[in-house]
Amino acid sequence: MTARRAGLVRVAALLVSGDLARAEDIVQTALTRMYLAWSRVRPDTVDAYARRCVVNEAIDERRRPFWRRERVHAQLPDVPIASFADGPRSDEEEVLALLATLPAGMRAAVVLRYVEGLSVAETADAMRCSEGNVKSQAARGLQRLRDTFPAHAHLSMKGI
Amino acid sequence: MPDVLDVLRNLPRAVEPGRTDAEAVAADVARGHRAVADRRRRRFAVAGGAAAAIVAGAAFALPVGGAGPQSPKPPGPPVSAASRVQLVGWTGKQPVGFEVSTVPSGWEVVSSDKSAFVVAPPGQEITQKPGDPISFEGRIVVSLQGLSHFPDESPITEVDINGRKGRMGFPLADEGKLSDTRWLFFKDAKGRNVEVDVPASAGLSDDQIVSFAEGVTVTDQAQEIGG
Numbered sequence: 001m002t003a004r005r006a007g008l009v010r011v012a013a014l015l016v017s018g019d020l021a022r023a024e025d026i027v028q029t030a031l032t033r034m035y036l037a038w039s040r041v042r043p044d045t046v047d048a049y050a051r052r053c054v055v056n057e058a059i060d061e062r063r064r065p066f067w068r069r070e071r072v073h074a075q076l077p078d079v080p081i082a083s084f085a086d087g088p089r090s091d092e093e094e095v096l097a098l099l100a101t102l103p104a105g106m107r108a109a110v111v112l113r114y115v116e117g118l119s120v121a122e123t124a125d126a127m128r129c130s131e132g133n134v135k136s137q138a139a140r141g142l143q144r145l146r147d148t149f150p151a152h153a154h155l156s157m158k159g160i
Numbered sequence: 161m162p163d164v165l166d167v168l169r170n171l172p173r174a175v176e177p178g179r180t181d182a183e184a185v186a187a188d189v190a191r192g193h194r195a196v197a198d199r200r201r202r203r204f205a206v207a208g209g210a211a212a213a214i215v216a217g218a219a220f221a222l223p224v225g226g227a228g229p230q231s232p233k234p235p236g237p238p239v240s241a242a243s244r245v246q247l248v249g250w251t252g253k254q255p256v257g258f259e260v261s262t263v264p265s266g267w268e269v270v271s272s273d274k275s276a277f278v279v280a281p282p283g284q285e286i287t288q289k290p291g292d293p294i295s296f297e298g299r300i301v302v303s304l305q306g307l308s309h310f311p312d313e314s315p316i317t318e319v320d321i322n323g324r325k326g327r328m329g330f331p332l333a334d335e336g337k338l339s340d341t342r343w344l345f346f347k348d349a350k351g352r353n354v355e356v357d358v359p360a361s362a363g364l365s366d367d368q369i370v371s372f373a374e375g376v377t378v379t380d381q382a383q384e385i386g387g
Contacts, residue, residue, distance in 0.1 A: 005184065039384055095167045
């Protein structure tokens, strides 16, 4: 459980652009759902089931009305933009930030296929979609990252 | 300039590791226990929809199908926790999943199917549409144990149920706070784990709960409801 938990939090964090607090929330909710469904979980599919719960939770979180609503503030938040405040970022930080610009499903396909190294079938199982959809989403997501990564990396190198 | 694919493969190193300490895992398990307890307390989806037999009005105190050798006592006034209720013999049609020999006097069957046997105290609204969720709140429930487990905070009393060991304790009502509902877990003659939930408002003593549990027989049709 301990070793699996670390992997689940990592996947969740990648799906929410490295936000560890949200990743913890997602994993906690996913594990609770899994606990409630434990009698239906086969021992040989525990890992896949847990991963599916996390992916669903991460994707569903963005679908909730709370996230869809525009949030109104009386004043502009005084938050520094990372690239201005922190100077140049590493390639990994750049790509992590770019992942956030992808639609949730596309991001999940990219993370599960290219970061976690799952097969197309395993990714389709985790996302509960067809293998064709996984191939399409992953390929398009990767292309979008390739299109934007050089430009971002260039700007980041200059500290802009 | 590295390829995006290579950067993606190295991405796990850019993410802070999540908590894997024993405390975090224990908290996960405690959340699971609470969720199971909450689900049990609030409601459960009636297995089989219309198969849920609603026997509203077939009060224990009013024998179904005529008086038998175990004729229950006549109905009395509403029972409160302060005044001890009496267990009376069950003479109605036996439930599908869980047969019982006694029930608290005056209590009525809300549902009896493969998932659970649920009885409500006198005066409680028990009208129920087939397929609707059934509340466990304030009701005695007999089911298979499923995922229910005593929280660490609960004191455990060991009891004897037909010569087999039973354990009585309390679920969590909220984080760090025990419910006043009593849970009794015991194995039946076939080794299946049975659970009896009795709210404090039932006014049953521990001995009465044991006596009630001794009259429970799990049939082959009984199914777990997962929690």
